[in-house]
Amino acid sequence: MIIAIDGPAASGKGTLAKRIGAHFGFPVLDTGLLYRAVARDVAAAGQPLDDVRAAAEQAKRLDPASFDDPSLRGGEAGDAASIVARIPEVRAALLDYQREFARRAPGAVLDGRDIGTVVCPHANVKIYVTATPEIRAKRRYLELQTRWLEGAPPAPTYEDVLADIVSRDERDAGRTAAPMKMAADADLLDTSDLDIEAAFDAAVGLIKRKIGQ
16 A cells, blocks of 8 residues: 655655654655755765756766765755755656655555655555644744754754745745645645644544555
């Protein structure tokens, strides 16, 4: 069984995907990590993130063992990922890995921006997780505040985070290659007014209804 979890940044889809995977005993793939890793490797090679050839080459030789790299977490890595994710050659290079992961038995959970529309269009369950930009910015802002180190440069303001969220949404939804959008047959889960427990319960309910449990 394939469960596709799509949605914009800071919507809660990553946390939900992990909880759903643990609940059903399925492996989970955060596909955003692939693009973050590609961006990291392009930058490490001293190439611009929008260099098509450099990004495509790094995508072809991406090492999944490096996905635990702490540098792949955080807003800066996410912004970099959204730049390389606009390159069709990068998306094509990563497609086989994602589809192979999806074929794992007895099932798999994949979260990203285009799982239900491009990577796994025939997924058994598709959930599009979203929330208002303001709510998502508040969540990301609070997360950054708790992680900010004493003595580090000033943390981003809420207004900065909101602007980044809006800009990221525009890049992800506006790219020509596999734009972020809700699949026609996906269930919408708006988490604006839900905490993680309520969102998880709602997601599991959607999944069980979809598979007839």
